[in-house]
Amino acid sequence: MSGRHGAPPALREGFEEIYARSLDCVHCGLCLPSCPTYLETGREISSPRGRVYLMRGVAEGRIPLGDVVEEEAFLCLGCRACETACPSGVRYGSMLERLRHELLRAGARRGAAQRAECFALRHVVPHRARLRFAIDLLAIAQRLGLDRLVSRLLPGSLRDATSLLPPVPPRRARAPLPEHVAAEGPRRGRVAFFTGCVMAELFAETNAATVRVLAREGFDVWIPRAQRCCGALQAHAGDAGTAHALARHNLGAFDGEVDAIVTNSAGCGAALRDARDWLPGEGAPFAAKVRDVCEWLDAVGLRAPRGPVRARVCYDDPCHLVHGQRVGAAPRRLLAAVPDLTLVPHDDPGVCCGAAGTYNLTQPAMSRAVLARKITSLAAADPDLVASGNPGCLMQLRAGLARAGLRAEVRHPVEILDASQRAAAASH
DSSP, X not given: OOOTTOOOSOOOTTOHHHHHHHTTXXXXXXXXXXXXXXXXXXXXGGSHHHHHHHHHHHHHTSSOSSHHHHHHHHHSOOOOHHHHHOTTOOOHHHHHHHHHHHHHHTTOOOSHHHHHHHHHHHHTTTOHHHHHHHHHHHHHHHHHTHHHHHHHHSOHHHHHHHHXXXXXXXXXXXXXXXXXXXXXXXXXXXXXEEOOSHHHHHOHHHHHHHHHHHHHTTEEEEOOTTOOOOSHHHHHTTOHHHHHHHHHHHHHHTOSOOSEEEESOHHHHHHHHTHHHHSTTTTHHXXXXXXXXXXXXXXXXXXXXXXXOOEEEEEOOOHHHHTTSOOOHHHHHHHHTSTTEEEOXXXXXXXXXXXXXXXXXXXXXXXXXXXXXXXXXXXXXXXSEEEOSOHHHHHHHHHHHHHTTOOOEEEOHHHHHHHHHHHHHHTO
């Protein structure tokens, strides 16, 4: 018999790390109630514990790397709620990404849709000019109403996918932010801002609000021109090579003296922090500086005056912030500090909304089922605003609320804080 962290005589090539981490699972089942796909299906195999068993079986050669493993690997949302629930510290997220990488290496997911996804994630999303061109085309289609016309001709799953897209901001609003923005008032330090790819194009105003708030709070903001995509979507899809190459590029782009590398996207923040594992040794100092904007502002304390925002707000946790980075209280404290704002609780704010990167495109049926639970919870709370800190979540929640005919608008917490600071300035 091998020891607890020993290995059997022969492991499947590429599964050594997965096997070692699988040994931390004690099969207690505490992860099951936190897993969205288990809650929907009731199947053990669709739970974290069941998938860990599959991974270990493949590593030991007892289970073939075939259709069942592929189905469960990509049915998982990768929300990492199981990591929060796990008493043994199983690093399920990294195991899942490694499994998907090995599946792709073995020839899985070779259909036309998968090839299109791979092409977009490798050759469009990480390249700013190409992504901007694609978004420009989408903007033209939206202005001419061609997106609605085309969506009526598409099958149901693709039609639902087009409904997720928000209106594209005007091109002038998507112009690159200045490379340097000076602190307002007494200077407290210098931070770098990670703009992200989707955030910069579809949520440009959120990025601008983030920089305004950081500057008002006394920080010089450096926005490196050379930065690229964080690699999160590529890692989730199993393309570890592209994800790690992007991480290495960003290490060079952010090579400067700063107090923190601030991001307003939960998925980006988790991926940037994963540079510690993706690039052993060299990635650790970079990862240690990464902070979500809400985490950073909560840590340094708010200094700028705040005015009233009269609204009832539900905060909904992005999975890769609350589970991937363990940041849950900071956004709520910031929102609670806004005068006249009422934080309204709702059921299970830490459960996934079903966005999960490109999951709502690749697994639309399960994504809709998971989102339905969330929308039911929010409908019961009936807020004016729903706040969340990740672009995929913002799009998913906005689309779900609209389909349900609910009145709530969706905002990033930093947008609400920016509005509060602007209200204070307007009153003087």
